[in-house]
Amino acid sequence: MNESIGLKAHKVIINEDECKGCGLCIEMCPKDVLFEQPHLNRMGYHPAGYRGEGCIGCGHCFYACPEPGAITVLKKGYVEIEEEV
Amino acid sequence: MAKQLIKGNEAIVKGAILAGCRFFFGYPITPASEIAEAAAYYLPRVGGTFLQAESEIASINMLYGAASGGVRAMTASSSPGISLKQEGISYCAGSELPVVIVDIMRGGPGLGNIAPEQSDYNQMIKGGGHGNYKVIALAPNCAQEMCDLTMLAFELADKYRNPAAIMADGFIGQMMEPVEFPEALPRLEKKEWAIYAEGQDDDKLICSILLDPPELEQHNIKLQEKYAKIRQNEVRYEDYYLDDADFILIGYGVVSRVLQSAVDELRAAGIKIGMLRPVSLFPFPTEHIQHLAERVKKFIVIELSNGQMVDDVRLAVNGAKPVEFYGRMGGVVPTTDEIIANVRKIIEA
Amino acid sequence: MAVTAYKKAASFYESYERKSGLKDVTHYCPGCGHGVLHKLIAEALDDFNATDKTVLISPVGCSVFAYYYFKVGNIQCAHGRAPAVATGIKRVLPHSVTIAYQGDGDLAAIGGNNILQAANRGENITVFFVNNAIYGMTGGQMAPTTLLGQKTTTTPYGRTTANEGMPMKVAEIISQLDAPVYVERVAITDAKHTMKTRAAVRKAIKNQLENKGFSLVEVLSVCPSGWKMTPVQAKQWVEEHMFKIFPPGVYKDESAERDIREANKFIFSTEDIRSKLDIPSQEVIKSQIPQVPERYKDPRMILAGFGGQGILMLGVGLSEAGMEAGYNVSWIPSYGPEMRGGTANCHVNLSTNRVGSPLVSKPTVLVAMNLPSLDKFEDLVVPGGLIIYDSSLINRAPQRDDVEVFAIPATELADKLGNTRVANMIILGAYIEYTGVLTKATVLDALPNFLKKKTMVPLNRIAIEKGIEFARQKMNKS
Incomplete structure (x- = not known):
């Protein structure tokens, strides 16, 4: 993987609609870059949010999150391939 | 074969x-x-x-x-x-x-x-x-x-x-x-x-x-x-001398074998009797029994139980004709003579 | 390949169509451990390229709806029975990856025997056991793994040893068995433990892919709703309280020592099936029913004696030969404990008509090989019937004067042939000669067909011939 053409920095993407606000990702993040958002999502939970920088791509939040699709972590160098043909 | x-x-x-x-x-x-x-x-x-x-x-x-x-x-x-x-x-x-x-x-x-x-x-x-x-x-x-x-x-x-x-x-x-x-x-x-x-x-x-x-x-x-x-x-059954029968014995499994012998002996004695043997218990030959009820005098159900299948016979007959029951329990299988004696009693009642 | 992204596994459905309501979120409560374990399993299936051949069994518990999520062959089954169901389908589909996903009530309480036995058989399956010390689905009742003092809806004052006993340690128990290949207890409380769980999940699935046998991973999980805690508190509770009773660790691991084997697919075949089922290919029926004197025709017989005298075999022999002669026949033994000691008897019908009742209540022939049998059955014989008895063992003649009596010193004659056990065949020979019900040729032809021990055929043949000879002498005298 050629890191120069991919993503420039690690990134957490939170699908707010799927988040149940359990807070485990926030608790588990070693860099404290996740936080509970003040607004409510469609299920009435305060979804987690990413501060926008500081992610080290460790994936702890991904594995702490019980929802299959609520958290995606893309690592530096990640290329959005026209999905694995 | x-x-x-x-x-x-x-x-x-x-x-x-x-x-x-x-x-x-x-x-x-x-x-x-x-x-x-x-x-x-x-x-x-x-x-x-x-x-x-x-x-x-x-x-x-x-x-x-x-x-x-x-x-x-x-x-x-x-x-x-x-x-x-x-x-x-x-x-x-x-x-x-x-x-x-x-x-x-x-x-x-x-x-x-x-x-x-x-x-x-x-x-x-x-x-x-x-x-x-x-x-x-x-x-x-x-x-x-x-x-x-x-x-x-x-x-x-x-x-x-x-x-x-x-x-x-x-x-x-x-x-x-x-x-x-x-x-x-x-x-x-x-x-x-x-x-x-x-x-x-x-x-x-x-x-x-x-x-x-x-x-x-x-x-x-x-x-x-x-x-x-x-x-x-999927209804399946066997008729044994039913064409002109006034009385119909109903039984399945080993009972039907004893009933067959009983029918043979009772027929030899001049009684118009036959046997219906349900082969499929579900589905039960309900309609067949309904038709038979139009022309026979009495049904006699024999089981090795306290009378379980007899309920389905009664539902089929729906009161049109008498349905009598004779059963043995505990693993006692009635002999042919015993069936004959009891059937005679029921017929003559 | 290095991981470049952590994202939803392809082994999950994109949209959970089987679920009512929202199709993109699970039914699990916030912070529930099931979701985390689901993700680890789905990721492993992706990575092993095993999604296509995975069968997931979800019994009763919160994970009963696992089939909403996993894009595999799904079987939902009864409470506690996943190991039995998994056994069934894995035997049919040995090439599959069969996973039983069970909770603590399911696996350790109602299904306790099923898991123990599947493990002990070494079924090549993977079991994920979610231990959260509580019945979650039914609303927070006590589980076998509930801790002492823990309050649940059915231990409102806390679990006590006096009333409910001690928490059950499943990983320890299963690891004591010889058959399982791998048993580990893990937790999903923090990143370190979760990574261990991830590795355990993968090993347990890989073991199955390599046909190494039974793997069980016990996952210490949380039930924030049932425990009435926040998810974060719940994780701390696992570490502070559950770890003491249920220490994480590898309890058994023979993964490295066991050979990797290919799975053989089940192949359906009907090749050569009749001979494999011992179905005779040649017609044995000769339709040679001899002319029989009226009084001996269509015998209905009771044969009785001690267990070990070969009474049942005598009946089978008569039936086999009768069938081969073209009779309709039936043989029915007294069975069960009665047969295992003491006396034995059987009923035999040989008939030129269809056999009605196989039960003989009015025998035309009684064969009594001991005194109790004669005592018991003598009175049943129809007038004009025939009583055959072994006069070597029975010291009285039948008392009936309205029946024919044929005394045969069968056991003595057999003893002279060197084996008292062929007394039954002496009676067989004597009976057929005396009554003409079957010919000698038919019986001797049938002999190898009803005698299981083929080496015994010659002696039994001699015994039959001896019986025939005895009857002939007897008949000539009279």
Whole structure:
């Protein structure tokens, strides 16, 4: 993987609609870059949010999150391939 | 084709294998153990699997798993073991799994004894497990039918995606008679609902849970429609001297054999009597009995029980004619003379 | 390949169509451990390329709806029975990856025997056991793994040893069995433990792919709703309280020692099936029913004696030969405990008509090989019937004067032949000669068909001939 053409920095993407606000990702993040958002999502939970920088791509939040699709972590160098043909 | 002198219990296993059954999950119990023993002997020879489970409950659930994989599979037991299997039978019915269950009925309640009874009628025909379900049930009365009806049970189970049972008794199981074994049935087509672990299973679900009440009701309605079709298409019975009969004896399994002898002797004595033998207990020959009720004087139901099938006869006759009952319990099988004496009493009453 | 993204596994459905309500979120409560374990399993299936051949069994518990999520062959089954169901389908589909996903009530309480036995058989399956010390689905009742003092809806004052006993240690128990290949207890409380769980999940699935046998991973999980805690508090509770009773660790691991084997697919075959089933290929029926004097025609017989005298075999022999001669026949034994000690008897019908009742209540022939049998059945014989008895063992003649009596010193004659066990065949020979019901040729032809021990055929043949000779002498004298 050629890191120069991919993503420039690690990134957490939170699908707010799927988040149940359990807070485990926030608790588990070693860099404290996740936080509970003040607004409510469609299920009435305060979804987690990413501060926008500081992610080290460790994936702890991904594995702490019980929802299959609520958290995606893309690592530096990640290329959005026209999905694995 | 050549005949073979063989025990009814063993004929079941050979019939099953000829029908394509390759998996048997059993648990020992008298008087059904020969079925497991024969399965343990023959299945490995034909590339199949026999497994002695840890319990009746485990064996019916292994059957649930095996049938989910699209193969023909079976289990066999006797009354107390069948009681244990009822939960699993309900699940098989709910998940619409074609499985074959053999019940070699013995005396109850509780541990009872190992002599022949027919007191599982209610638990099998009326649904011994929970829910609105039916089990196709066939009742052989000779070793040949132990083979033939087992083969038919597999066919019907697959045709309707429904559990099918063989309801026999200790005597029919232990009895040796000549059997002519039919040719093996051809290989089954793949079942579109079954799981094969070959990459096309992501829309497959074997399941009996439907949380939403209207959805579960819909599922139940679908099941009832299926049972209606079974009632329409699969009624089987044998008539014995019914054409001019004033009196009709009704009995199944080993009882029908005694009734046959009784009819022969009573006919010889000039009494117009015949026998109706239900071969399928579900579906029950209700309409046939309704028609007979138009022209006969009396029905006499004989069972090795406190009177279980007689309820279905009464429902069919619906008060049109008297329905009398004579039964023995505890494993006592009435002699021909005893039947004749009691039938005479009933006729003359 | 290095991981470049952590995202939803392809082994999950994109949209959970089987679920009512929202199709993109699970039914699990916030912070529930099931979701985490689901993700680890789905990821492993992706990575092993095993999704296509995976069968997931979800019994009763919160994970009963696992089939909403996993894009595999799904079987939902009865409470506690996943190991039995898994056994059934795995035997049918040995090439599959069969996973039983069970909770603590399911596996350790109602299904306790099923898991123990499947493990002990070494079924090549993978079991994920979610231990959260409580019944979640039914609303927070006590589980076998509930801790002492823990309050649940059915231990409102806390679990006590006096009333409910001690928490059940499943990983320890299963690891004591010889058959399982791998048993580990893990937790999903923090990143370190979760990574261990991830590795355990993968090993347990890989073991199955390599046909190494039974693997069980016990996962200490949380039930924030049932425990009435926040998810974060719940994780701390696992570490503070559950770890003491249920220490994480590898309890058994023979993964490295066991050979990797290919799975053989089940192949259906009907090749040579009739001979494999011992179904005779040649017609044995000769339709040679001899002319029989009226009084001996269509015998209905009771044969009785001690267990071990070969009474049942005598009946089978008569039935086999009868069938081969073209009779309709039936043989029915007294069975069960009665047969295992003491006396044995059987009923035999040989008939030129269809056999009605196989039970003989009015025998035309009684064969009594011991005194109790004669005592018991003598009175049943129809007037004009025939009583045959072994006069070597029975010290009285039948008392009936309205029946024919034929005394045969069968056991003595057999003894002279060197084996008292062929007394039954002496009676067989004598009976057929005396009554003419079957010919000698038919019986001798049938002999190898009903005698299981083929080495015994010559001696039994001699015994039959001896019986025939005895009857002939007897008949010539009278």
